[in-house]
Amino acid sequence: MRYTHPNYCYTGRPGGTGLREILSRGLKFLLLVALLMWAGPAWAQEANREVEEGRALFDEKCVVCHTNGGGDHIGPDLAGVVDRRSREWLARFITVPDQVLAEGDPLATELLKKYNGMPMPNLGLSSDDAEDIIQYLAAPPAAAGAAAPPAAREVQPAPEMLFAQSMILYIFLGITLVIVVVFGIVGLSTYEQTDVDVSKAFQLRRVLFTIGLILVASVAIATLPQAPYAKEGTKADRIIYVAARQYEFVFSEEPIVTVEDISRSRRITSLELFGGELVEFRVTSLDVTHGFGIYGPERQLLAQTQAMPGYVNRLLVRMERTGPFLVLCLEYCAGGHHLMEAHFTVDDEEPVASHSTQAPLIAR
């Protein structure tokens, strides 16, 4: 009896299956399995290599404007872009975006319009580079190491002004009030025209000059020692290397001097510091001049330095507050300037006892 089914049929030849044929087929199957076992990892390894190279290229060239799952930046979030666009179009747009735009490609034109007229620049990537990047973007999120979407941040009202900032504002308002009152008195004095004894006025001027000189000298003497430049021998509890580039801050445990160093160095993707730590940020730039402004949990400036190409500015900050910190670029650096930010947290922990600098903020 033959079991027949349109979809399942064991027999290839009438008259049943011989032992020899079964062995032959089994051998072929085993060979195929062996081949797959040998070739599979090699193929998978090649795919992984492409993804890794793609990730490195993405980190080096694309992350300035795009994220892979982190939301829109200067350009669109590229998570799932391989499902939305053809690979051919992607490869072409990655390698020669200027040509694609010049040809009036409707999709490219629409993207240009949507993203504030900022054209995708030609980064000089080859077809192989584009393929690697596409492989990286096509890989599942775990393999691609895609960034988790940032936690939703809510709009908050203006915080209570920090003491230092409010002192600055009140001193300014106080002196302004004095100026306005003096000008007001002088202006109104013209309603009553009288002679003015100039010699007395010049005596008053001498007194004012002396008072002004003493005041200015006192303020200079009092404030100059507080300047945020390092004192000799100050040693930080922790050193964080910061490389700024259009438009991101890269935190690392190792110095970053070139763009290529970013993928080679031990990059810190989530920076956590501890309360009381004296942290030294060694800040440089890989392209143009940026600012490195640290905003505390009160969302006001606590410290800052500039990130300048070819130089390393060393900013020492004692972490006296705990909570979420924000870093903003405070030197205009082109179209994505306002998007250039980083975050870190300072967790509650006993202050480090071994270092007790007098000033809360010391830098060199």
Add this chain to the structure above:
Amino acid sequence: MHTTPATTYPGTIGAADAAAPSRDLAVPETQSTIYAWMLTTAALFVILALLGVYMRLVQGGALAGLESWFYPMMTLHGIGMAGLWFVASMACACEALRKHVLASSAVAVFALAGTVVGVVLLLVSVFMGRFAAGWYFLYPLPLQGEWPAWSAVTFLLALTVLGVTWLVWSLDILRAVAVKYSLSHALGWHYLRGETEPAVPPAVIIVTVSMIVNVVALVAAVVVLVLFYLELLTGRPSDALLMKNLTFLFGHTLVNLAMYLAIAVVYDALPDYAGRPWKANKIVAISWNSVLLIVLLAYFHHLYMDFVQPATVQYIGQIASYAASLPAAVVTIFGALLLVYHAPMRWTLASVLFFLGLMGWAIGGIGAVIDSTIVANVRLHNTLWVPAHFHTYMLAGFGIIVGHFYHCGRLQAQGRAERTGYHTVLVTLLVASACGFLAMFYVGGAYSVPRRYSVYPIELAHGATYALWAAVFASVFLLTTVLCLIEVVGSWRKGATGGAEAWVGKSAVAGSLRPSTPNAAIGTSAVSRVDQ
């Protein structure tokens, strides 16, 4: 008849004519140029101020979809306003100087033409090339932005044209001064030796000092531009710290000189309204000669946050910034207040703008001195505090310039009645809207809201509220300024009739504004000049 002793400032009517500074020359050679400058300044100010309103509206989130032009417009607004303020001050100072020394008419026309060509190149760079490296185009940003290379080259060419033009202009003014005065006299050094002759008008001393400093600043700009061109041609990068020092030596100095030139105008014109002389003396000479050195050292405060700059230089920056405030406050501001105190003041649109301009200079100066304190700068650098203080004294400077244009117009059209009530309304609106506009900057700066952000991060979203209010106040200010400018341009009409009236105070009988010349004295008061 009233006689005042030698050591008093006259407070009586009629003293003005006898006490006002003498006019050595009265040649209308640059009249057409000042009129052209007035129209150019008025048109450009309105356009550039509109860009400022646009910027604050974008930051306030009121212009969704138009954010992409923010940075190009920021660049144009910044460099346009800084340059406009400088050339307008130069033009006004030249006009004031015209009574004492003769600058070349041909060079004045060349300066106007060169400035127009430079502005056209800037417009091409920004509007067609979307160039957006900011007004001080910090190296190496012009070469590494998202704009095409040609727009950066066009921008640099524009600056080259402007730099060369202004350098020639400055040198011609120095030449004109040198024709009449020796360098020692033009800088008032003879006052330091106790000599009182020859009497050199303060405006001459200020302009001479300013032009010498200006040449240094423009040479720094030339070096910056040459290094940019070298990199474009050879690919050899420059040192970022050196470029930054040179850029701020040029930029900081240029903006300060714009204010000093405006102050020279006040020195020249305010005595006409106060009826008292404002003469050069030993203190004035010391004050403005010290400025020559101080202003060139104060720029270091722009580099406080560059920790690689030697600390000594940073400390010099703070000390120089403080030192710059003393001669300004104790000599110029004090001198102006003494001039006006109980004076037979004729309050007109011009004199009120001069007076308010000086007050704005003082207030903006306080904001600047606070920011120049290193420990404060850590909290304020590149926040809205920076535009807060420089907008304060730029508005003050423009007030003085507009006042001077009006002053010149009145000289051309004597006898026409002043619309005092209307002017009172205009000035009130100007002051109120300027206070509101500037307050939003100062509060934003104190809250650490960064400058030069087209959109604020969500943590600082309250910055958008300040921006929206600032846009409202700026719009009122701009509208009032337009009305003011119409009034100023109208003041140049000749042949109008009607008696002039004083605005406020009891000096109505002082009559119309008169150009004070040695032969024009109406009052016969025997007033001794006060030298010190």
